[in-house]
Amino acid sequence: MPKDLYMTALLRNVMQASNSCMVFVGTPHFRPIQNYWAPPPHGVNFSQATKIPNRILNETTEMLIEKQALMEVLLDSRVWGDKYVTNPFPYLERDLTKISEADLKHFKKTFYINFKKY
Numbered sequence: 001m002p003k004d005l006y007m008t009a010l011l012r013n014v015m016q017a018s019n020s021c022m023v024f025v026g027t028p029h030f031r032p033i034q035n036y037w038a039p040p041p042h043g044v045n046f047s048q049a050t051k052i053p054n055r056i057l058n059e060t061t062e063m064l065i066e067k068q069a070l071m072e073v074l075l076d077s078r079v080w081g082d083k084y085v086t087n088p089f090p091y092l093e094r095d096l097t098k099i100s101e102a103d104l105k106h107f108k109k110t111f112y113i114n115f116k117k118y
Contacts, residue, residue, distance in 0.1 A: 062110055066114040
């Protein structure tokens, strides 16, 4: 799961800066984190945890936004409400300034329509 991969990368980063750390994780997350916890150089890092895969051939922008809305509902992450999110659509364009205001408005509308649908 993306959360387990990200949490493992975060924990490994914390462990580099401290001598000890106590972490409490739910039972379903313990085994995946344990599997991701491999010694360097094979261990997980933030670049692996935040990697955005390439687009599938013939996949439209609306389809990608619908997938994001579905993942938001399934994972109950509510990422858009967090202040640190500057680009809500990194899988469409890494640089938010390259997206026109009209397109951004359309993307957000598409997201909220799909979010409410699920």
